[in-house]
Amino acid sequence: MDLEAMDSRFDISGDESKVFELIEDLKSNSTDVQRAATAELRLLARHMENRMVIANCGAISLLVGLLHSTDPKTQENAVTALLNLSLSDNKIAIANANAIDPLIHVLKTGNPEAQENSAATLLSLSVTEENKLQIGRSGAIGPLVELLANGTLRGKKDAVSALYNLSTLRDNKLRIVQAGAMSHLVELMDPATGMVDKAVAVLANLASIPEGRNALGQDGGIFVLVEVVELGSARAKENAAAALLQLCKNSGRFCSLVLQEGAVPPLVALSQFGTPRAKEKARALLNCFQNQGYLHSGRR
Template sequence: MNNGFRTFVDGFNANFANVMVEENLREKMTSERMKDVLAELMNLSFPSGDVFKAANIFTVDKDKIDVLFNLPLELRRNYVVMTIANLLIFKLKSSLQKKFQMNIEKLPRFSKSIYGATFDGGSPVSDGGASLPQCDLVPLPEGHLSWRLNASKANWRDRKDLQRCATGELRLLSQCSQNRNVIADCGVVNLLVGLLHSSDPATQVNAVTVLLNLSIDDRNKISIANYANAIVSLIDVLIRSGIPEAKENSAATLSSLAKIEENRVQIGESGAIGPLVELLANGTPRGKEDAVTALYNLSKCRANMVRIAQSGAVAHLVGLIDHAAAGLVDKAVTILANLATTSEARIAIGQDGVSALVDVVELGSSRGKENAAAALLQLCRSSSKYCRVVLQQGGVPSLVALSRCGTPRAKEKATSLLNYFQKQREAYAGDK
């Protein structure tokens, strides 16, 4: 009996020792593997904050380590960005569910074909060590997952904090140009559009700033504009938000989207002109700059020229000529030159802007002089009364100088305007 028990104890101790040795080896291998992961993340030039986020995720989900090191070098950075963005999107989706219960039919999963092999960008279930509301995982048919959040573990403040944190991290991540397309492909835009209406100021600012960062890439300009309510929601921020930074970044996002021709009509038809003019009139210095830049891009569409003219923008644009920095003056004059091609705007410019345009021809930048001469040419051709104003303001010497020393386009516009004055004078003399 004692011999049997001793044999059992000896065997147990031996097995336990073997298990402990194996476990120690596994831990050592894991530790060495994590060192490799950290070294690789540093080699990929990630900021320290992103290194920590990614390291936390890889610590929880070891399979992602194998995926990372089996990918070609040129794809590893995108994989890490997708992994981090996927986690943040999961956090946002968790926080946005009413009563903290949700059935997500299909969360973003990233599949890429690499030389005939397929890897899965990973389930967003892993929280990478971050603090999330407790979840009960319930498997559904293949390709589906359901999360039932325990409401006792999260309250309204938790949701707000989670949204603020996740959008803040996305804001930092989207500052890097290499990350923007990857983040947009994760399906986050619709969540960000929804958060533009957040009652939490920091979350609203973060959401609109991420959209601004993503919109810098031309491909994203089209996809963001095509999301339902995206443009309308950005305009709503301009109208209703009490946060200057949110208004500024909303205007900047609309300006960025308006660099694509097909977006300009949609933005104008959605009612953006009036709120942008209001920001131009009463916004912060940066808000005025973002507003005039947006109006500049929108004014390249003829339908928007009429809207801008009818919105009362001309007086504010003329005001910028006397009180703004050179860059804003150039944009304001360019908008006036665009507007001067429409009959609706010429009346407003003629009432407020002829003398200011003459001053720009004399004292402005090369670009400003060029566009001021173009605007004056349009005005004078439309009515002789504007010719008289230009002559009364002493604009001829500046136009002569510009016709000799300006840019090719400036020379052309100044020469055409001087020739027009000459023809008008000859016609007047002939009538006598």
Template sequence: MVSLAGSQIPSPSPGQSPCAAARPQRRQGHSMRTIRSALLQPDSSPGSPSPRDGGADAGDSDIENLTDSVIDFHLRELAATAGPAHPAAVAKSSSAINAAATELLDLSRDFSDYSSFNSDISGELERLAAAAGAAPRSDAPDAAAVDLNDLESMDLSADAAPLDRVEPFVLACVRALGPDAGPDARRAAAARIRLLAKHRSDIRELIGVSGAIPALVPLLRSTDPVAQESAVTALLNLSLEERNRSAITAAGAIKPLVYALRTGTAPAKQNAACALLSLSGIEENRATIGACGAIPPLVALLSAGSTRGKKDALTTLYRLCSARRNKERAVSAGAIVPLVHLIGERGSGTCEKAMVVLGSLAGIAEGREAVVEAGGIPALVEAIEDGPAKEKEFAVVALLQMCSDSPHNRALLVREGAIPPLVALSQSGSARAKHKAETLLGYLREQRQGVACRAGAVAATSLAR
């Protein structure tokens, strides 16, 4: 019997593929109070999510499991780059102003709590300590003798399929993925690995040490869309096991996953986004994923993807944009325009996520300028006026990020008529919403007092003449 313990196969790193995504087209938008600016909106409409059948592709609930499981929203990097609190803010709000990191961390918790990705699969991912090293039974079938077609009807539950029974099928799949196998055999083997990696942590761990990961990576660049999609989804399912993420990275999967994100079917693009999100759980991978060109196709998915694809892209962008360079890439790729558009898509599950990503990108000067140009301030003010309670909180935090060190943006916010809804929020919102609204109102009062003082000085000078 072949043991899997030492059979990891190294794989050469695939070549780099360029990536580009078209910016969304512009069309006119409006404010609920008066038409103040042109909101830039993509013309595409959401498509219907495609059904999936493996691990994270077993349906929307499994994708949701993946996304919330791998997000921990480390925002300390964002807090480190945020502007300092204004020294003249009202004393009542000074603790919030001086605690930008706490505000951002609170926001990240809400992003998770109120996300559509709200299931917990921590139990599924608990490692079975002896999984990969379990001793095979003497009566287990030989890898050369198994019929892979039996997997279609095989009960893969732990009771019905212990690891020693599954191991020969894994080995047979790895052999069928080899370079000497034909295209049909490799496509079928990838689909079966996808199936085997669907539910059980111990099987995913077993596959991870079998040599399947480096054998799957070349299929990410396959011109056969079915083979590419199966390989993407198999790697996504395998990445649910934390131990496999380093192996997937070491096998050179990041660039080919970006290629699949650019060129694949709609389910392949969504699953590639989720796989990159999972790999970004390794902090060092975030800069690499951005450098390999993942940001533009993620931005394209915001504009042209299904509702599920947009959610996957938003969550992945949020994680990647903890790195400043990726913020710059996202702004350059035109992310602000579709984010502002998504703020207006109430009830789709994308609005709150879009506000959080927008607030993250507003942490750099280029991002703030792009938000203003895209009409983001009126869109956020409308959310404070008319949105549900949680949207109001997300919107006020994004506006705080926009206005904390920008007198120009504060003036725009005042002209947009933000003071009445902010006053209402400071009186009737949740405790946190009240606190944030009071902080922002302190900035705006300070702005108005400064303008009044300057006007008085000008008048006094004129009279003296």
């Protein structure tokens, strides 16, 4: 039977017996049986009404165990089932099943689709504060940065979104910088990637620590930030201005470099026509230039 036909067959709300059968199959010593069971659970978990049934029947811990399967398809099915389950109210249950280390294992060793779906699962889990801390401490950031550098387009999008969630915690900011993310984030500032808004939001978070500012200044970040202030979306302009403000108020050298990139005209425009937050950041930057003697009074 093909997967689409199987997909349309099962709506298991109110019918736990099917799930219990599949759970027994997950415990099988047969790779073929495990592969088939994870494939069915993967499909069932696509439907919101099935997710709590699957979770309540005890499938999560078994699926987590199969993230270490040596069969690539079983591993891919298991991680994708967990991703689908995480999209409903199962985030804490998945984390409590000690899923984070096995998800990192898949991120490092899985086939491309398994890696993408592992990143997407970590992204889904990273919306809760306690998971952010655990994910950062567990060593996920290095593999996420690797996916950011070398993954598929979808993999990169999930990686940058996960890094954005993780970068709201100070300890994670340092880990992200130390993992070498800055140069890859700067590359994603190319509008052709479709990821400028998310990449610049991560940069704005990283610019709040000295290590982030130094990396941003060394990896060509100033030029692209000024470009985004001029040409980016409203949200991207806000975050680019916020990142530049962090650079300039902490370093006269960076202030000079920002001015050399021609930042004043787009900042003047942003101070007049941007969102309220963008106007505030742009005006603060222009004041910063003036206070450090780079602009004459009245230039604004």
